[in-house]
Amino acid sequence: AQRVTQPEKLLSVFKGAPVELKCNYSYSGSPELFWYVQYSRQRLQLLLRHISRESIKGFTADLNKGETSFHLKKPFAQEEDSAMYYCALSVLGGTSYGKLTFGQGTILTVHP
């Protein structure tokens, strides 16, 4: 079965500092990876997906199949980036088709 691990439950940085939220996965096939963000008491919303390879709100993430990682990075953190971030994996076939497996989430706090 697939698994997603976010090793940091809490991450604190100061405004303007670089930030990296780690995500590692285990899956033998070709997964689809996502980052979702949840601002305080709001619904989850898609931040980015590896397929589109786009940058949203200054965040980027590269799928590293060799290291089975999909770390989320931003060169200069802003206070409005404070939120819960979830890494998620979807498989494109088999009995898990269409389902997302989520990591435990990382709470990012950006201090002024």
Add this chain to the structure above:
Amino acid sequence: DAGITQSPRYKITETGRQVTLMCHQTWSHSYMFWYRQDLGHGLRLIYYSAAADITDKGEVPDGYVVSRSKTENFPLTLESATRSQTSVYFCASSDGGQGSHEQYFGPGTRLTVT
């Protein structure tokens, strides 16, 4: 974001009572999902549905029942609520088509079982 809605947004119930959480989406998405969000556990899949009248268990299905008689609705019922079911519940939908399995989430229902 009005495409997927949940009701009620907040609910307090007593142990042993039956409670139903509603989820409605207007996109005609094939797939619908129920998750619970708990600190330290992230999001855990309770049940999902690939189409009307097709449902399957997720990671934590015990104590929950779902149905999907119409594509747009996916209610979640707690048959006899327990304190351990105090959580925030999110419904999500996906078109499940080729290329991406992005899921769209509802606003959540905060359920407290006393």
